[in-house]
Amino acid sequence: MGKGNLSKIDNLGRVVIPKSIRKALNIEHNDEISMYVDGESLVINKGYRVCTLCGSKVIKHQIGAKFLCDKCVKNIKDL
Ligand SMILES: [Zn+2]
Numbered sequence: 359m360g361k362g363n364l365s366k367i368d369n370l371g372r373v374v375i376p377k378s379i380r381k382a383l384n385i386e387h388n389d390e391i392s393m394y395v396d397g398e399s400l401v402i403n404k405g406y407r408v409c410t411l412c413g414s415k416v417i418k419h420q421i422g423a424k425f426l427c428d429k430c431v432k433n434i435k436d437l
Pocket residue numbers: 409410411412413414426427428429430431
């Protein structure tokens with residue numbers, strides 16, 4: 359990503375995702391995105407966050423860029 363992808367956040371907290379990025383990720387009008395903070399970065403993903411192991415949409419834990427649900431964390435603890 360070059361400096362051509364600078365955007366400003368408006369007074370309602372909205373930001374425009376540049377067309378080139380939407381095209382690269384195949385994101386279209388009304389698509390769902392999810393976002394999270396990773397260190398100093400805002401990471402935006404297409405679609406919902408899902409548990410890395412089981413696909414559950416009820417995310418309670420994050421390790422780096424991976425998400426885990428309570429059930430899978432419990433399973434890991436019981437190993
Ligand atoms: Zn899970």
